[in-house]
Amino acid sequence: MFPSSVVLDSMIKDWLLEDMGRGDKTTQGLLLLDSEGKAQWLMKEDGVIAGLPIAARVFRLLDEQVAFTPMVEEGNFYKSGTKIATIEGKKSALLTGERVALNLAMSLSGIATETRKYVDQIADLPTQFVDTRKTTPGLRILEKYATQVGGGVNHRLGLDDAVMIKDNHIQAAGGIGKAISLIRENIPYTLSIEVETSNLEEVKEALVNQADIIMLDNMSLEMMSQAVGIIREKDQRVKIEASGNITLERIRAVAETRVDYISSSAPITRSYWLDLSMRMVD
Amino acid sequence: MFPSSVVLDSMIKDWLLEDMGRGDKTTQGLLLLDSEGKAQWLMKEDGVIAGLPIAARVFRLLDEQVAFTPMVEEGNFYKSGTKIATIEGKKSALLTGERVALNLAMSLSGIATETRKYVDQIADLPTQFVDTRKTTPGLRILEKYATQVGGGVNHRLGLDDAVMIKDNHIQAAGGIGKAISLIRENIPYTLSIEVETSNLEEVKEALVNQADIIMLDNMSLEMMSQAVGIIREKDQRVKIEASGNITLERIRAVAETRVDYISSSAPITRSYWLDLSMRMVD
Amino acid sequence: MFPSSVVLDSMIKDWLLEDMGRGDKTTQGLLLLDSEGKAQWLMKEDGVIAGLPIAARVFRLLDEQVAFTPMVEEGNFYKSGTKIATIEGKKSALLTGERVALNLAMSLSGIATETRKYVDQIADLPTQFVDTRKTTPGLRILEKYATQVGGGVNHRLGLDDAVMIKDNHIQAAGGIGKAISLIRENIPYTLSIEVETSNLEEVKEALVNQADIIMLDNMSLEMMSQAVGIIREKDQRVKIEASGNITLERIRAVAETRVDYISSSAPITRSYWLDLSMRMVD
Amino acid sequence: MFPSSVVLDSMIKDWLLEDMGRGDKTTQGLLLLDSEGKAQWLMKEDGVIAGLPIAARVFRLLDEQVAFTPMVEEGNFYKSGTKIATIEGKKSALLTGERVALNLAMSLSGIATETRKYVDQIADLPTQFVDTRKTTPGLRILEKYATQVGGGVNHRLGLDDAVMIKDNHIQAAGGIGKAISLIRENIPYTLSIEVETSNLEEVKEALVNQADIIMLDNMSLEMMSQAVGIIREKDQRVKIEASGNITLERIRAVAETRVDYISSSAPITRSYWLDLSMRMVD
């Protein structure tokens, strides 16, 4: 979901300031001031486009009158060479904003492109592909947007919108049941509780204690199938998530165990930026 | 160069807030409060470590008494399985800070690891490997730190600490000479001016107009050699930078043209995070 | 749950600046500087105490060496006249911080005191008392903390940690089923979806479409009982919340319909501050 | 006095972010985007309206094109059921901003309504009703605005725009005279100095030392009358403020002692929010 400008604009302003520091000396030195120009964005690699509305805000913050016109659909796949946007406005805004806008669109399109590869593997199955909290500090909301654009579904956005009980937490509380009941007492009742399990014993314990989501972490395909069977027999509503060692080669087999969700950080932590470039055309 | 805490701490605080939102419900729900614990960081892949002092600050902001003890040297290469740090402090701080700290160290170590590969190709030659402004928005200062840790040298940090005249600027000014003299008049005299060139004519024009740095952009190896010859004959001090299409395979041949610097965004835009993990040991 | 200092301290600093403006002219004019003093906090009304750890942070931000010693338990009920804390530190910090610290503790204790009244009515029943998003702008995290201290349970903390589908949303989407399925597609899968219903038809529709939480809004006791029956027959896990016109007189009857949760904004919007005062004792 | 947008807008933005967190998942999930709608605000209780211009800014920050049209006068008393405003703009802005805007208008209208009750008791007398620094942290400027809207007069806005010498200060300085002269030397000469007194001796001492304002704190009606007599005989310009134990029942008798001002925190600390609601009408 595209972030509200209330959330987004101050982040973009910080990123512009990071690059501009005390001012773009090249552009300022040329005294371009208010002369108008036109630029075009091009793809230099095949991939899925994400982030054009965000790039548009970058230029808008530098020139309120700028016109950023997307020529492609956010979330679609295009071939290298495709013209993806034109930007008309003050030359100084186009040149000063170029790098920040491209850095954003390139990294987000890279994530969307990689996400699409995973999603395509399981497109005909009911299982959905999910992201994680392994996101670049400062960019979570945008990287999770790119995941959606690429066809994935978001997992929790942070430490406060869902509970995830891992082995460290279980150990600290003295068991899954104790951890769940202690947490349940203290948190907003609207929050889901997910429990990370690594064997069938833990799966059963999470099930008995009414976890809302059970994560099957780093299990073999066989164990995963068994876990899904055990859970579904007892409860139709608990959600099942598989995690750990999810590769393009293996994802389909995991989905075929009938888990509801498969999570992986790979589209964010193991992807390349999609190569895009800008050229002045006027 | 490691950033000052005056610069760094407010960024880390923002990143913690991005993840915590209104609070870490899992840890808060467990009422861990002030109970003390100990955690260990491990490598799950071979690579060059970068970012431990930054990770240390993450935990410090959550618990002033935390002890983060690195067990390896920043910038060295280690094998998967190596214990790289121990952290002792409040369990709630260890668990709440884990993800942000790891996300930083993993992405920075990934950059340092990839940088090292390029640097190693030309380690016995005088040419140095340089980064670019293609950096993740919000992380430039840290990603440029990771480049250094990996053995690279930094190019300019932003739009205000050096001038880079590209074709768009040249076209706007009406020629390299005009662009340089116009900019030179208007900027701090202490700033270097770099000119991007794509053929020998432009190289000569940049040379005549006393550019401080001449970038040879996307030239063939042969043209680069010629350009270096032309420049060195006339001026021993101007710096020469090669850019464009720099791969691990090609970098050594480029360095052998005797350029001073080779720049590439690949360690930042085309690298994976280095896999690290944390486990509670007490 | 008590908020992390990462979240809390900058809010308190803003509140101190709101009161101090360009400086506390009375205290500054007296040139109190670093002279040490001791103060005591007293109750001037019976009630439940909440907010002492927050008041402690107020003084700490003005004097790093201050000692704030609570003499009562957060969340307990005490009689007027009880000494609830002593504070030792720089006189200037005690006098400058007094008003902000008391304003916080008085308003939060007022909320906890009022919450306790509702909670006491249903203490022997399984139903829990829940707050709402009708909170004072800027104080939500603290007012929700006060609710917990008073014995209540938190509803969602904001617009991003759970979904609440009201009639306006239903109308915009064209039905409960369409609204749920559209939203389910677009949000983090970990989020709960609550649907507001005002009659049995809507209850059934929400149930069929697998709402996680069904709110019975402004229903008669009889309709509520029927709704609970319909829901429980079909689904043991869906949570049932009653809302609207919850008074101290009526809450017990509502709980006896066997809803899981009863929500009301009254402890926040219809309560008085608890009267507390500070006096210098040294 | 209505605060400048320079002061107000960043506060409102913070309050929106408090509620929205990482985004309004319900509205975003419905993909409402830019579809237009119309809403109406209604009173569900009798009272004095305050805060409509502030509510207007809330919606404006979410949608620059929103039209917020008040249908009543700020500061007037209306009956339950009155339509007080219509809002036209993007549905997503109306639904996302609803709670924050209502929370502000409800709490401020509650203050204005309660203030009016006190003011009405003494409307035919020259004495004026004044607020205090017991205000909700973060909301002082708005709560003091609500006091004015309700017919009250503001006391000092913070610790820096007037001096208030209380017993703790007097004790620290060694007497009223010493405290006044010490403070007078060190503060902007334009600031007024108020002295809190609890008996006639102190009143005389404050008078002799040329306090600008003398507060009669928690005195009996008889002592207050005597104090007013003593002061007026000697000085026509010193202002006299009565404080402590001001109730709706007692305020008229206090005013009849001919004090200039009567201060009370009750309209802020002992009032209910005025019940208002929003409904979509299109």
Next chain:
Amino acid sequence: MFPSSVVLDSMIKDWLLEDMGRGDKTTQGLLLLDSEGKAQWLMKEDGVIAGLPIAARVFRLLDEQVAFTPMVEEGNFYKSGTKIATIEGKKSALLTGERVALNLAMSLSGIATETRKYVDQIADLPTQFVDTRKTTPGLRILEKYATQVGGGVNHRLGLDDAVMIKDNHIQAAGGIGKAISLIRENIPYTLSIEVETSNLEEVKEALVNQADIIMLDNMSLEMMSQAVGIIREKDQRVKIEASGNITLERIRAVAETRVDYISSSAPITRSYWLDLSMRMVD
């Protein structure tokens, strides 16, 4: 009055960031890291010292362990060559903080030095020397502190802690009386109202309408004497301020008209920085 650290520290941090940008490349390049050093501050001109406690905070923010030891008294006059402070701590903190700390102390000492010259002219008279709102944007609180250190008294600190009615306001309201009564109705009753007058008619009108302070603006000495006579005959408590064309030559004659205050912006707008320097001694 020295500002609270709650107010001061974030300003100093901003000023450090203004100078450091992305980091002090000279000091960072030398890898000084944590090596300890000692520096001394010297006067290179005669003057009154102001700002040492502020300089101390600059270094403290860069190195929590730094020891800044003043060797002179804030507000005293010293001769060129005097050692005014020693600073011991990390060399990197001393060198990075040097310029910001000196810039502050030099400009504030310049103001204190110039203020002292005016104050000395009227030291034996009851009239006091007062500053204005002509202060450097961002530095008001410190420049007003320097005025006090130099022996002056502060006028209002901003637009909110006193009212100043100038001819533009009088014209807008339709007369002095109308302006005063309109403003009096709408502002905190604790605020003083000053009226700017330029002839005896206006003085009388301000007097009749009970201005708290009457400013005699740009009057001849003779007219000022008459004005003082008219005012004092009628009211002993109204304060009289002379303003406009106050020079070192003329100030004594103005004071002899028996005005209470003489205001001038000259020590801030027409003074030089006092030359101070730092040298490393270890």
Next chain:
Amino acid sequence: MFPSSVVLDSMIKDWLLEDMGRGDKTTQGLLLLDSEGKAQWLMKEDGVIAGLPIAARVFRLLDEQVAFTPMVEEGNFYKSGTKIATIEGKKSALLTGERVALNLAMSLSGIATETRKYVDQIADLPTQFVDTRKTTPGLRILEKYATQVGGGVNHRLGLDDAVMIKDNHIQAAGGIGKAISLIRENIPYTLSIEVETSNLEEVKEALVNQADIIMLDNMSLEMMSQAVGIIREKDQRVKIEASGNITLERIRAVAETRVDYISSSAPITRSYWLDLSMRMVD
């Protein structure tokens, strides 16, 4: 170079808040609200005008519809009495913004006026006049803009856009050569390195070690001439800067030694504000 609004607007907002605090009580008290007015700015002293575009932004932030019309050219010299701008907009914006806008324009015009005096002394020589880092904390970017408007050239803007090696650094490193090579290794290669020298030995050492800029600090005219000769014989590109004891009387003689740049902080640290005033004309 005029700063980008991305950089400038938040500074201006801070300065407005510094002056307004909780609101302009005089203007608010008059209930001027949206009534329109017109004001004129006048010079009350001869001088060079700088800062009108910045003043325009001050009023714009208070009233989006304000029209600020400059009647003179930024950087030109005008006589006392010249009308330099008209401002049309809400009276409340004109009166509330007056002081901040004038404070900025007066201090910047003072700097431009003083700079012009130095520049005029050497206008027919190739040497250029340069500023320093002795700037008012918080105002560097604007004071450096005023230097340019006055005809000067900027030196580095902060600690991060050029390296300056002073004796303290040399001593810490153990010699000029060691300092240069150590720093060169660690900083962005695009940064210039300047070395401060005080005798011919140091000049030679800086020259041998390929400093980009050699500063001749506090040298006699004779020694400067010799230094220029030594440097120019060996290297045509190294830049030579003279510094220390630069007065209006001496600057021409210094320029005649054929140094490239002469730096002085005097236009900033030893100048007066240029007297400007505003009057309402409608």
